[in-house]
Amino acid sequence: TVLMARYGAADKVWEELSISGIRVCFANPGTTEMPLVEALNRCSSFNRPMRPVLCLHETVATGAADGYARMARHPSCVLLHLGVGLANGLSNLHNARRGNTPVVVLVGDLASWHAPYDPPLHTNIEQLADVVSCWTRRIVDPSTIPFTIRSCVQAAMAKPGVATAILCHDAVWVTDEEYRHCCDHECGPSNENSVSAISVDEAVAAIAKGKCGVFLGGELLLHESWGYLHALASGSGASLFCENGFARVDRGRGAPAVCRLPYKPSDARGVIRAFQDIVFLNTSPPILQFGYKDDSGALFDPKQHRLTLVPRCSVNSLSTIVDKLGLAPIVPQLDVQAPLPPLPTEGKLNPVRLCQALAHCMSEDVVVVDESITSGPAFWDCSKNCPKFSHLTLTGGAIGIGIPLSIGAAIACPSRKIVTFQADGSGQYSLQGLWTQAREHLSILTVICANGRYDILNMEMMMQGLVHQSPSKGLTDLGSPSIDWVSLAKGYGVAAVSVSTVEEFLSAFRSWENGPFLIEAVL
Numbered sequence: 001t002v003l004m005a006r007y008g009a010a011d012k013v014w015e016e017l018s019i020s021g022i023r024v025c026f027a028n029p030g031t032t033e034m035p036l037v038e039a040l041n042r043c044s045s046f047n048r049p050m051r052p053v054l055c056l057h058e059t060v061a062t063g064a065a066d067g068y069a070r071m072a073r074h075p076s077c078v079l080l081h082l083g084v085g086l087a088n089g090l091s092n093l094h095n096a097r098r099g100n101t102p103v104v105v106l107v108g109d110l111a112s113w114h115a116p117y118d119p120p121l122h123t124n125i126e127q128l129a130d131v132v133s134c135w136t137r138r139i140v141d142p143s144t145i146p147f148t149i150r151s152c153v154q155a156a157m158a159k160p161g162v163a164t165a166i167l168c169h170d171a172v173w174v175t176d177e178e179y180r181h182c183c184d185h186e187c188g189p190s191n192e193n194s195v196s197a198i199s200v201d202e203a204v205a206a207i208a209k210g211k212c213g214v215f216l217g218g219e220l221l222l223h224e225s226w227g228y229l230h231a232l233a234s235g236s237g238a239s240l241f242c243e244n245g246f247a248r249v250d251r252g253r254g255a256p257a258v259c260r261l262p263y264k265p266s267d268a269r270g271v272i273r274a275f276q277d278i279v280f281l282n283t284s285p286p287i288l289q290f291g292y293k294d295d296s297g298a299l300f301d302p303k304q305h306r307l308t309l310v311p312r313c314s315v316n317s318l319s320t321i322v323d324k325l326g327l328a329p330i331v332p333q334l335d336v337q338a339p340l341p342p343l344p345t346e347g348k349l350n351p352v353r354l355c356q357a358l359a360h361c362m363s364e365d366v367v368v369v370d371e372s373i374t375s376g377p378a379f380w381d382c383s384k385n386c387p388k389f390s391h392l393t394l395t396g397g398a399i400g401i402g403i404p405l406s407i408g409a410a411i412a413c414p415s416r417k418i419v420t421f422q423a424d425g426s427g428q429y430s431l432q433g434l435w436t437q438a439r440e441h442l443s444i445l446t447v448i449c450a451n452g453r454y455d456i457l458n459m460e461m462m463m464q465g466l467v468h469q470s471p472s473k474g475l476t477d478l479g480s481p482s483i484d485w486v487s488l489a490k491g492y493g494v495a496a497v498s499v500s501t502v503e504e505f506l507s508a509f510r511s512w513e514n515g516p517f518l519i520e521a522v523l
Contacts, residue, residue, distance in 0.1 A: 008175040009142040010039035013106070013167070014050050016149035018043070022077050022104065024051045024068060024411055026061040028089075030081030032108035032169040053411065053440060055404070056432035058089030063404025063430060064411070065103045066096040070248045070392055071367065072412035073219075075102040075156050082109060083123025086164075091398035091429075093132040093162050098396030099247035100218060102160035104153055105133070111170040112140050125166050134161040142174045199310045200317060204324045206277040206308045207236050213275035215241045216258065217283025221249045223388070225315050227329030228322045229256035235327040239275070243286040244268075245395045252362075252388035254332035260380050261286055264463070268299060277306050281321075282313040289397055292464060338385035344502045349521050351449070355379040357502055358421065358447065361509045362386040365416050367409045370394075371402030373423040373456050375449035375523060390416075400429025403446065407433055410442040420446040424485070425454045425478060431488060437516035438493030444516050445509070446494075448485050451523040452478045485520040494518050 013036060017025075029037050043050045055061035061078050068076040080086050086107050096103045107125055109115070115122050129136040135155035137148050148165055156163035206212055214232065219225065221242055232238050233256055240258045242249055249258065262268045265288050272278065278285075278300070285307060291297040300307060310317065322329065343360045344353045355378040362368075364387040370376055371394050383389070392409065394401055402422040410418045427448060437444050457476045461468040468476070489496035496518035499505045508519045 007042065008035070008039070008173075009145055010035040010172040011042055012142075012145045013149055013172065014039055014043050016146050017077055017104070017153065018048055018050060020150060020153040021074055022050070022153065023048055024053060024076040025079055026053045026055055026064045026068075026076060026408070027079035028055050028058045028061050028081065028085060029079050030085065030108065032110060033079055033081055035169075035172045036079065036106070036108070036167070051411075053407070053436065055407075055436050057430065058085050059092050059400055059430050060404040060407070060433040060436060062089035062096070062103070062105075063092035063401045064408035064433070064436070066092055066099065066101050066401070067369065067392065067405035067408025068412045069096075069101045069103060069408070070099070070405075071390065071409045075104050075153065076408065077104040077106055079106045080108070082107070082121050083125040083128050084121060086125060086128050087123075090128065090132060092401050092404060094398050095394065095396035095401050097132045097134075097162050098245070100160050101162075101247060101395075102156040103162045104156050105129070105162060105164040107164060107166045108172075109138075109166050109168050112168045113170065129164040129166070132162050133164040134159040135163040136166070137164075138166040138168070139171045140168050142171045145171070199308075200320055200324070202308050203279045203281065203310050204321055206279050206306065207232070207238050207321070208325060209277055210237055211275060211277075212236070212238045213241055213272060213278040214238045215243070215278065215280045215283055215286070217242070217281070218247070219315055220282045220313065220318055221246065221258070223250040223255075225318060226250075226254065226256055226332045228315070228318045229258075230330035230332060231322050231327040232325075233257065234330065236325055241271075243283065245397065246391075246393055247395050249391045250388065251383065251391050252386045253336060253338065254334035254388060255384075257384075263289070263377075265292070265295065265299070272300070272305070276304060277308070279308045279310070281310050281318065284309065284311060334388065340385050341382050347502055349500055349502060349505060349523055351375040351523060352378045353502055354447075354449065354505065354521055354523065355382045357505050357509075358419070359383045359386055361506065362389060362419075363417070365389065367392065367413060367416050367418045369402050369406040369409060369418060369420045369422075371399065371405075371423055371426055372421040372449050373399070373426060374459060375423060375451060375455070376421055379421065399423075399426035401426075403427060403430045403433035403437075406444045406446070407436050407440070407442060410437075410444050411440065418442070418444040420444060422446055422448050424448050424450045424452065424483065428483070432492070434489055434492035434494045434516065434518070442516055443514050445512050446489075446516070446518040448518065448520045449523060450483075450485060450520050452482060454478065485518065489518040496520065498522060
C-alpha cells in the first residue's frame with residue numbers, strides 16, 4: 001500500500017504560487033520534480049486549486065506559459081526538469097523575454113549533496129537561466145521557499161519578464177516533521193519604475209509639433225487604450241505604430257489605425273522616413289533582426305530622427321498625455337460595418353487568398369496566434385475590419401511558438417476560440433503541442449500554411465544577394481518526403497483535413513465548432 005505523504009516543503013511551493021494568483025502550471029517534469037508532482041494531490045485544499053497541464057516537450061510548456069500570460073495578463077508557471085529541460089525550453093522563454101511577458105519558471109535540480117559528484121545530468125542551471133531571466137535564485141534551504149517563491153512571482157510581474165526559481169531535490173522532499181519549524185520571511189517592496197513627469201512632458205512636446213510617429217507597446221495596444229489612441233491620432237495628427245513582432249494587439253472594428261512595422265529593413269526605413277519626431281510609449285526603439293553586409297544596421301538615423309522614450313507608460317500615463325495635449329478620449333465605434341477585402345470564391349490557395357479567406361471567417365473575440373512567417377503578411381491589412389479580436393505574434397524571432405502559444409491562450413480564455421495561423425516549417429518545432437490541445441479539449445483551429453519549404457530562408461538568400469540553387473536548396477526544401485500534416489495531427493488525437501482551394505478552405509473552417517481541429521492549407 002502506498003500512503004500519501006503528509007504536507008511538506010513541496011506543498012509550500014504550490015501554496016505560495018496559489019496565494020500569488022497563479023492557477024496553471026505547464027509542466028514536463030522528471031525525477032527531481034516528483035515531490036512537487038505528488039504535492040499537487042493536496043492542492044484541492046487551496047482556495048483556487050492549481051491546474052497541471054502536461055506538455056510533451058519543454059518548448060511547448062514554455063510557449064504555452066507565454067501565451068497564457070499574454071491573454072490572462074498574469075503569469076502562470078512552468079515546471080521543468082534540470083538544466084537539460086530548461087535548455088529545451090529556452091527558445092520560447094527567449095520569446096517571452098523579448099515580449100516582456102511575465103513567466104515564472106520552476107526548475108528542479110539534483111540534491112544539493114549529489115551535484116558535486118558531477119552526475120550525468122548535472123549542468124550549470126544558473127548560467128542557462130540567466131540567458132533569459134531577469135531574476136534567478138536557488139532554493140537549497142526549505143525555510144526560504146515562501147520568501148523565494150513570492151519574490152519570484154513579484155520579479156516576473158515587476159519587470160515584466162521571466163523569473164526562475166531552482167529547487168534542489170532535497171529542499172522539496174522535506175516532509176511535515178522536518179518542515180514545521182522552518183521560518184518565513186516577508187517579501188520586500190517591488191522595484192517597479194514609475195513614469196517621470198519629465199518624460200511625459202517631453203512626449204507631449206514632441207507629439208504637439210504635429211507630424212509625429214508614436215510607437216506603442218504592451219497594454220497600450222489593448223482595447224482599454226483605444227479611446228485615448230483615437231484621440232491621439234485624430235487630434236494631434238500622430239501616426240501610430242507597433243513593432244513587427246508584437247506580443248499582443250487588440251484589433252478589428254473600432255480599433256485605432258496602427259501600422260505594423262515591416263520586416264524588411266528597406267521597407268521599415270521607408271515607413272519611418274517621413275517623421276522627424278518619434279515617440280516610444282511603453283516600448284523601446286525596434287531593432288532589426290539581422291545586420292547585413294554594406295548596411296549600417298541602424299533603423300533610425302540620428303541626423304534625421306529625434307527620439308523620445310517613455311519606457312514604463314501605462315494607460316493612466318497615456319491618458320495624462322492625451323489630457324495635456326488638450327484632447328479627450330473618443331469612444332470607439334464598435335458597430336460600424338467597414339468592408340473586408342473581396343472574398344475569393346474560387347481558385348487555388350495562395351498566401352494572399354488564404355489571408356483574405358481567413359479574414360472572412362473571423363468571428364467576434366477570436367484570438368489569432370500568428371506564426372505564419374512568409375505566408376501571412378497580407379493578413380494585417382485583410383483583417384483590420386474584422387469583428388474585434390486579439391492578435392498574437394512571434395516576439396523574439398525564435399520560431400516554433402505558434403502551437404504552444406495557442407495552448408496557453410486557450411486555457412487563459414476558455415470562452416474564446418483560438419485560431420493558430422501556422423507556417424509549416426516552424427510548426428514542426430513544437431508539433432507535440434497538438435497532443436496537449438487534444439488532451440485538454442481546447443477549442444483551437446490550427447491553419448497550416450503548407451508551402452513545403454522554409455520560404456523565409458529563400459527570402460533571406462535573395463536579400464543578401466546570394467545564389468540559391470541545388471544543392472543549397474536542399475536546406476530550405478521540406479519535400480522528399482512531403483510532410484503529412486493530416487496523419488500527424490490524427491496521431492496526436494486532433495481531427496484534420498487537407499485543402500488546396502478557397503472553397504475547400506471555407507468549407508473546412510466553417511465546419512469547425514469546438515475542440516482542436518487542423519486544416520492543412522496547401523499553397
